[in-house]
Amino acid sequence: MSVAIPSIHHETVERYPPGDLAVWIFILAELLVFALFFTAYAFARMQDVALFNEFQQYLDRRSAFINTLALITGSYFVVRAVAAIRDDDRRACVRWLLASLVMGVLFLVVKSVEYAHHYEQGVTMSTNTFYMFYLSLTFFHFMHVIMGMVILAAVAWKAQQGRYSAQQHTGVESGASYWHMVDLVWLILFPLVYVMH
């Protein structure tokens, strides 16, 4: 997997990204789906700008802001977890992964409260085109956060069992890459759906 090539700057340059290549293929497929979703949103908005601008104002931007901070911070914690296992510090790796999971839980709680608020107001995917995109996009992403958390929890459990080391930690890198993908998608979703008008 990791074929190191010495660069002219004497840093290690890899031929493949960190983690399992199969996971990266999966990540790229997921990114492609989200790219289509985002593009569809932008072009659907063209058909009725006034409607999208009006209903965007009813979204809870503060919750989305908190969730963005949570995902970015969770991603940072995962970077630290990978750094820890590369140093053969398994306990630190587990701690950083658990901290990242806390950020994931925070995201799910905040987003669930937001959904509950919409539910109380009677908002559904049938309400209008804006809500159809908003609910489907954010819920699709919500499911990916849950998936990412399951992966991180499994990686943390295996790290706790001592099944990763400085020499063998592809699983940690793969889980980290997936979690970064979840963060990456939200970084576009947040401004597109909540801010740009």
Place this chain on the structure above:
Amino acid sequence: MEKRIVFGLRVCTWVWLLMLLLTTLTYAIGERGLSGLAISLGVLGIALLKGHLVGAWFMGLNQVRGLWRWPVTLWLLIPGGLIGTAFILAS
């Protein structure tokens, strides 16, 4: 990458702090109700920059040579370009 120290902090920590700052800027723009094509494209640009930071520094793609260095960048640029185009056409 993760262990390189700049001004007393790891590079990844600086990247994290920068992304928090850029996110706060985006939120402030939304809260102030700023709108219009230039603002939207600026906010989109900030998002693409943050995405690039995640790809390069968190996913570690700045340490990768060749084809695998570019998928995330392309993922940002192609939909980003299409979103920008849609907003321009809608304005």
